[in-house]
Amino acid sequence: MDAAHSTINQVLVTLFNHILRIEENALSFPGLSIREVHVIEAACEAPDTRITALAQMLHVTTGSLSVAVTTLERKGYLLRKRREDDRRVIDILPTEKAKAIQKKHIAFHQEMIAAVMKQLTEPELSILVKALHGIDSYFTEKETQKA
Amino acid sequence: MDAAHSTINQVLVTLFNHILRIEENALSFPGLSIREVHVIEAACEAPDTRITALAQMLHVTTGSLSVAVTTLERKGYLLRKRREDDRRVIDILPTEKAKAIQKKHIAFHQEMIAAVMKQLTEPELSILVKALHGIDSYFTEKETQKA
DNA sequence: CCCAAACGCTTTGAACTTCAAAGCAATTAT
DNA sequence: ATAATTGCTTTGAAGTTCAAAGCGTTTGGG
Secondary structure (H helix, E strand, O other), rough: OOOHHHHHHHHHHHHHHHHHHHHHHHOOOOOEEHHHHHHHHHHOOOOOOHHHHHHHHHHOOOHHHHHHHHHHHHHOOOEEOOOOOOOOOEEEOOOHHHHHHHHHHHHHHOOOOOOOHHHOOOOHHHHHHHHHHHHHHHHHHHHHHOO | OOOHHHHHHHHHHHHHHHHHHHHHHHHHHHHHHHHHHHHHHHHHHOOOOHHHHHHHOOOOOHHHHHHHHHHHHHHHEEEEEEEOOOOOEEEEEEOOOHHHHHHHHHHHHHHHHHHHHHOOHHHHHHHHHHHHHHHHHHHHHHHHHHH
């Protein structure tokens, strides 16, 4: 492969690995595993969402999520609320404690984006967005093929 | 936050999640978990590496890696080779079967990069590389702070 | 030279995560 | 009414990870 090819590959791979590990550090809270933090975040981003839907977002089975919600409820981060119009359905609600976690996550993202933008001019930024969009739509296509 | 800010955040987050899931699909082989595939890849990228060093690369304990190597050896992907000059040390070697897995991983990357490059002009590409580098160095800095 | 300390890997036991499948309660359709 | 479906929970098994203990090998101090 040619030089540009290999450069892009390199930088994408290392960046990706970096983000994975840094996010793990940024999102480590005492008494919470990474998985649990992800559940909390999903519940914050989509409050009043039922177990099944939340499980789909997180790509786990409802059984797995049910277990996770139980422990997070016990730890004081989530609440179960039975729907009155259909009492089979249970909505998940984040507590204030959960929202505090989410707030730190958002701050982490803000900081990251600010670091990116600081280094680029206006036109460079739009090229970056275009490129990332392009990559993403490629992947979206790929994924819908599989499914 | 302003529009550019939120756009970049959006596209980075969705792209990141896409890559995570797509790579899981692309790298799913019958009889191998994602973790196992990652161990195989590390062993291919750094052949003749001792257990301890490989464990550090993968960010797991030597105990965990020892277990993983045992099962991958049993499945025919890795080999243990005791060093003659220091018989405490064990190097890990990939078998041909492991290299075949790695080959598919590389092909996946090639395809991904090709998709990116196809959508951008030469100067756009260099801006992308610059931007990604910038993000990465920001993270590298962050990480060394923690450590 | 010998023995203690250090080193490198493996084993073990516990904790956690996840899933598939079975179970239970509520709703819908026949 | 009651059978089928839906939504969530429970259960049992498998996989992953870690800390700590264990075992063989090497190194260093006396």
